[in-house]
Amino acid sequence: MDISLQNKFLQLIDSAIKSRLVVQLKHKGTWRTVEPYMAGIHQQKQTASLYCYCRDVIPGQQLGNTRWQIFNLDDIEDMELTLYGFETHIDYRGKAESFKPVYAKMAA
Template identity: 35%
Template sequence: MTTLLCQAIQQRQVIRIRYNNKWRTVEPYLVGRHNDTDKPTLRAYYVDAPFEDQSSQRQHWRLFTVAKIEAIEQTTSTFRIRADYDPVDDNILRVDCRA
């Protein structure tokens, strides 16, 4: 799973992930080990969050536990690095790959 996520990050490819039984469209930016849990974690920007998981907006930054990602679908869309992206993520201890 980490390899597929890193490939998407390197190619700046928008992906769809199935997470907690819901499909989410995201721009993947970073994969590494979470500071608190040491679990592989994805930092991504939600392009289209499910209504019940929108935390007051349809687009926002989010951390996803890689082990909870049930499936990944590639899309034909690519993305540009967002101005508010910080490649030094305080939540991630060890980085596997990053945009």
């Protein structure tokens, strides 16, 4: 991924987290609606990643029964900030141990 595009995405994610705004992202050709909670370097994958709550469900791609997902920023083709707000989910516990360094994070 181009570093300027990655920086653009990280700035948008940071703004969305601070303002608690929903994000639309195009992931591997499919638009997804997500609530961003954390962005940083994923420890296992060593890639810039986004931890978020997915508002939509894609049949056949849902892992287990969770809507919490980690997206590799390299797999995101486009991203848009919406005007839709969200409240922190009761089951959000943070994933700081999975991300180092953390670029942006919602308080648990």
